[in-house]
Amino acid sequence: MVKIAIFASGSGTNFDNIMRRIAKGELAHIEVTALYTDQPTAPCVTLGHEHHITVHTFTPKSYHSKEAYELDVLAKLQDEQVEWIVLAGYMRLIGQTLLDAYEGKILNIHPSLLPKYKGIDAVGQALNNGENETGSTVHYVDAGMDTGQIIAQRTCPIYQDDTKATLENRIKALEYELYPEVIQEIIQ
Numbered sequence: 001m002v003k004i005a006i007f008a009s010g011s012g013t014n015f016d017n018i019m020r021r022i023a024k025g026e027l028a029h030i031e032v033t034a035l036y037t038d039q040p041t042a043p044c045v046t047l048g049h050e051h052h053i054t055v056h057t058f059t060p061k062s063y064h065s066k067e068a069y070e071l072d073v074l075a076k077l078q079d080e081q082v083e084w085i086v087l088a089g090y091m092r093l094i095g096q097t098l099l100d101a102y103e104g105k106i107l108n109i110h111p112s113l114l115p116k117y118k119g120i121d122a123v124g125q126a127l128n129n130g131e132n133e134t135g136s137t138v139h140y141v142d143a144g145m146d147t148g149q150i151i152a153q154r155t156c157p158i159y160q161d162d163t164k165a166t167l168e169n170r171i172k173a174l175e176y177e178l179y180p181e182v183i184q185e186i187i188q
């Protein structure tokens with residue numbers, strides 16, 4: 001079994017999807033030790049409890065530095081013997097402490113065809129720019145924002161009458177297939 005930690009900050013639907021697939025017997029070699037979140041009141045916390053796994057909640061602003069926060073996170077990861085970190089809507093840049101400890105072992109999923117539309121509101125950026133397609137990218141995490149080496153992408157169309165919500169849903173449907181596939185392949 002390979003132990004992974006999932007980091008999320010918001011709705012947690014990608015996290016939920018991974019947990020459901022594991023419950024169905026997919027990703028059979030993966031064990032999620034815990035959900036890690038920097039948003040103690042986010043919906044992902046409730047999902048974590050529903051899946052009966054440990055939820056580690058952190059309040060980053062209560063630490064005097066990013067390093068202090070990440071050292072606390074790292075202590076939990078090491079305690080649980082986590083080998084890979086899977087970011088699923090974790091809205092914070094990974095700092096040097098975690099990058100050094102998990103070099104080449106942190107994955108992220110981003111709702112655009114990177115290198116286009118890095119950062120926040122990637123869905124709105126693609127929509128407002130008049131693109132006729134967009135998609136989702138899984139990549140390794142480095143010190144930049146959505147700049148790490150690309151592993152895989154999936155595309156979907158953007159329609160004339162799309163709103164951000166309809167487009168977001170179309171992209172998430174892609175992500176629910178893409179992320180488990182990449183996790184299966186990359187995390188051995």
Ligand code: GRF
Pocket residue numbers: 008009010011012013014015088089090109110111136172175
């Ligand atoms: C996903 O679209 C992912 O690409 C991005 O944040 C979103 C998270 O959604 N990094 P959810 O919390 O998994 O529903």
